[in-house]
Amino acid sequence: MKRSKVISLASLLLSVAVLSSCAGLSKMKKEASNIKYQVTPEVLEAHADMVDVKITVNIPAKYFNKNVVLVATPVLKFESGEKAFPSKTLQGEKVQGNNTVVPYATGKTITYTGKIPYEQAMRISDLEVRMVGSKGEKSQEFEPYKVADGVIATATLVQNAPRNIVGKDAFQRIIPESKEADLHYLINSSKVRWSEMKGEDVAALKAYLDAAKMDENKEYKGVEVSAYASPDGKQDWNEKLAAKxxxxxxxxxxKEMKKAKMDEYAADEFFKSKVTPEDWAGFQELMKASNIQDKELILRVLSMYSDPEVREKEIRNISAAFDEVKKEVLPKLRRAKFTVNVDLIGKTDAELKSLVLSNPSELNVEELLFAATLVESAAEKLAVYETAKKQFSKDWRGFNDAGMILFGMNKVSEAKSNFDKADxxxxxxxxxxxxxGAVELVNGNVSEAEVLFGAATGAGNEVNYNLGIVAVKKAQYDTAVKQFGECTAANAALANILVGKYNVALDKLNANTGDAAMVYYLKAVVGARTDNNNLVFTNLETAVAKDASLKATAKTDMEFAKVFEDAKFKAIVE
Known part of the structure; x- marks a missing residue:
């Protein structure tokens, strides 16, 4: 009997201990709704392909049992599955461990941060906190508690379509051309000498005039006659001499133009003349090129004095050097210079287009690259660039431009091969x-793309645009706004939406002339963020009319959560 009482007492004590243990957990489970959660942002958002969350948890006083360990896990639930954030473990004051301690008497405010990779299925989702409490060997799962909705994924609307840059041709349809000749005079003379008429310079000029007359691709533009006197002698005399x-x-x-049967071009509109009484500029140029002793001293005189008479006096004072100047320099300045100007007329667009399709071997590289701009289809352009690659295999532009066309045709691997060869x-x-860099970006290698775009600095606005895409993908939205600058593309507007500049974004979208569906979709997003339902419905209706796939996008876009149940919205997206 005594033994039976002892056993019963032991069983009773054990039962009390078990019940006490369970009571502590059950009480916490029952009162779990007293825990307060503040989630930032209130609706989860996707940035840089991640969903970040910050949860401020307020655990009330006299709630957390001193012997309990609690493991809390935020979980994002969506239609096709769920994804857990990293867990956080809390413990009571009497638990031996290294977890965050929650005092029983005062409670505790805890800040939790975590992130998970974004998935498109998360666009409509619930964030709930799941907790498992344990006390000794006993454990209980608490009821899941919803703390937020998810996920606003507006940043993922960035269009990953980086811009290529063409290797520009240097084609000029009209190429200015000129031919010069000098006619030299004796000192203080204005008479054209027979020996000068037969000089090499003049003979070459006559031949050039004859050739220009015969060449149908050359258009004569005029002749300039510049007459000079050397800077020695009196100023007034030199003025008269240069004029003569x-x-x-x-x-x-x-007279020579008449002989070449070009007398019609001797008219005033084709004929220009200029007189330089004292050719100090020519003197300085010849002095620099000479081997005359003390030339540096003479050049210093030119830099020190601007008055012609003072210059001449100081140079004459350098007697030894002046003797050489009289022999080697001054005679070359007593001259008239003829400059015949001609325009070389290139092939017409029609001729280039015909030749590039029928006989491209007749075209030089600049003509060939320019001809590619005259054909319309991507296939025709590619064919021209392939020809350029064959005919001018050392020129990077053929490969670069072929790669650009292939990139536009979504043949990224082939485009890269051509860009590599150009490189x-x-x-x-x-x-x-x-x-x-554009290749790396569309292949998802954002960091590699950013490095290459950095190496392309100064190549054009395309680089800044591409860096803008990179910045959006890295969630560096202020940087993106700066990179896009005055650009009115949809991506530029998106960057401004993401930094809260809705008026700027709307201005860019209104200025966009592309008429793409995404332009109107982003206008609807601006409407949602500014509580303008008319802007939402009007533009969303246009967007889905242009691209029906945007119906599904809008239906799960938390930007439009406030109007999900609106009949107008449902009519647009169904």
């Missing part, structure tokens, strides 16, 4: 670096 030389030289060249032919070329 202009008269005799002009008379001579007009080999022209290393460190910023145009090629930009295009290689």
């Amino acid at each position: 030389r202009e008269g005799s030289s002009s008379k001579y060249i007009k 080999q032919l022209s290393s460190n070329n910023p145009v090629v670096k930009n295009n290689l």
Whole structure:
């Protein structure tokens, strides 16, 4: 009997201990709703392909049992599954461990942060906190508690379509061309000498005039006669002498043009003349090129004095050097210079287009690259660039431009092969670096793309645009706004939406002339963020009319959560 009482007492004590243990957990489970949660942001958002969350948890006083360990796990639930954030373990004051301690008497405020990779299925989701409490060997699962909705994924609307840069041609349809000849005079003379008429310079000029007359691709633009006197002698005499030389030289060249049957071009509108009484500029140029002793001293005189008479006096004072100047320099300045100007007329667009399709071997590289701009389809352009690659295999532009067309055709691997070849032919070329960066970006290699775009700095606005895409993908929205600058593309507007500049975003979208569906979709997003339902419905309706796939996007877009149940919204997205 005594033994039976002892056993019963032991069983009773054990039962009390078990019940006490369970009571502590059950009480916490029952009162779990007293825990307060503040989630930032209130609706979860996706940035840089991650969903970040910050939860401020207020555990009330006299709630957390001193012997309990609590493991809390935020979980994002969505239609096709769920994804858990990292867990947080809390413990009571009497628990031996290294977890966050929650005092029983005062409670505790805890700040939790975590992140998970974003998935498109998360666009409509619930964030709930799941807790498992344990006391000794006993454990209980608490009821899941919803703390937030998810996920606003507006940043993922960035269009990953980086811009390529073409290797520009240097084609000029009209190329200015000129031919010069000097006619020299004796000192203080304006008479054209027979020996000068037969000189090499003048003979070459006559031949050039004859050739220009016969060449149908050359258009004569005029002749300039510049007459000079050397800077020695009196200023007033040199003025008269230079004027006489202009008269005799002009008379001579007009006579030669008549012989070449170009007398119609001797009219005033084709004929210009200029007189330089003292050719100090020519003197300085010849002095720099000479080997005359003390030339540096003479050049110093020119830099020190601007008055012609003072210059001449000081140079004459350098007696030894002046003797050489009289022999080697001054005679070359007593002259008239003829400059015949001609325009070389290139092939017409029609001729280029015909040749590039029928006989491209007749075209030089600049003509060939320009001709690619005259054909319309991507296939035709690619064919021209393939020809350029064959005919001018050392020119990087054929490969670069072929790669650009292939990139636009979504043949990214083939485009990269061409860009790589262009890079080999022209290393460190910023145009090629930009295009290689575009390949990396569409392949998802954001960091590699950013490095290549950095190496392309200065190549054009395309680089800044591409860096804007990179910045959006890295959630660096202020940087993105700066990179996009005045651009009115949808991505530029998106960047402004993401930094809260809704008026700027709307201005860019209104200025966009592309008429793409995403332009109207983003206008609807601006409407949602500014509580303008008319802007939402009007533009959303246009967007889905242009791209029906946006119906599904809008239906799960938490930007429009406030109007999910609106009949107008449902009519648009169903």
